[in-house]
Amino acid sequence: MSDSAAHSPLWWAAPTAPGAVDASVTVPGSKSVTNRALVLAAHSAEPGWVRRPLRSRDTVLMAEALRAMGVQIDETVNPDGGEAWRIIPAGLYGPATVDVGNAGTVMRFLPPVAALADGPVRFEGDARAYERPLHGVIDALRGLGARIDDEGRGSLPLTVYGAGSLTGGAVDVDASSSSQFVSALLLSGPRFNKGLELRHTGDALPSVPHIRMTVDMLRKAGARVDAPEDGGTRNVWRVTPGALLGRDLTVEPDLSNAAPFLAAALVTGGRVTVPGWPRRTTQPGDALREIFTRMGGRCELGDQGLTFRGTGRIRGITADLRDVGELTPVIAAVAALAEDASHLSGIAHLRLHETDRLAALAKELGSLGCDVTETADGLRIRPRPLRGGEFHTYDDHRLATAAAVLGLAVPGVWVENVATTAKTLPDFPALWTAMLGDTPAVAEGDATGGSAAADGRAAGPAAGRG
């Protein structure tokens, strides 16, 4: 690694695994559930509770934005521990300024809310937020009766001139670049005078489980929603206008953020339990049970949560990840440590995430020695012996957690700006080292079951033995 990296606090030395991990990891709440719950609570006709919310950059930005439009959010503590946010809805108003950071949920879910406010709401954010697509929300809102000044860009920054209500009705949206266009409009749909009939008109829709999460949470808040998967019309969602109930909702652990911890079990041939893993959920991270089983582990879902075990082998995978795109960086890291090649497809839209994730993964995995090629809609990963080095993260939380997974097996991986994990998982470095701290070091000569961390696929000394 370069001298600059060695001496800069911006670089984090990813710890190698001392042996097969054996830990229980309490994963903080889901970003996607927390931010939907906040929006729905703000639209409700009565106060509600969001218990065990995720407190991270994306969710604090959401809470601050709603407060700026007049919603009261009181932060209290649950009798049995953890946070409980009391949401007291009020008439939404401007002028207000919203900082979206680089949160897709904030930049997409809130313009429809602002269209219902009384007064102008200005949206600003990180430089990357200005490059991420928003046209689906802007064009649709205009079609539904809103006035928006985006200076002709079809993206941020912009001002929504809320008129206190919105006509609503039928609208066509091309959501092939982000499912969040659909979720954004559905979440505010019950508050539109005519409700909403949204038709997706573009190519294949990504992240469909996230749309199911939106529909499920709307229904639990009392909304009437017809969705394609319930025998409705293909690519059409209908939301009936009506008041929403105040809910008392407890946020599930973020299953997508469980990915690096489950990967640690797979990569080290160890065992990780995630307490509170729901038996039924709309979270896309639930697919990790199947994906990581196909990659060589096995899992057990019970009252204790999910226990995932590595078996000592890591297999490559051919998988269409369109539904679960946000899992890609960690899956790609595991694939780089596998015994054979992987092909990840269906994820062209990842080029428009926090960074161009396909380009970033190809470049950074490549710089550690892996043979990676970008395809039109994914990655082909052919594992090679890896070496340590700098892993750039491009302000992308999931690039940083993916790098940590590689570091378990590859000594000398330096992760740029690990603090970027605060977008959705602020305690990541502490959780990671605690997981490893619980892991008994392996004595010289002990077997860890032939995991990548132990059998020399990672160049240099195997984890914990150098």
Ligand SMILES: O=C(O)C1=C[C@@H](OP(=O)(O)O)[C@@H](O)[C@H](O)C1
């Ligand atoms: O609605 C949501 O909470 C999300 C939807 C997905 O967005 P895209 O459809 O843009 O991939 C996902 O990647 C993102 O992390 C969260």
Ligand SMILES: C=C(OP(=O)(O)O)C(=O)O
């Ligand atoms: C794509 C992601 O986030 P966002 O909500 O900003 O789109 C993500 O968390 O992987």
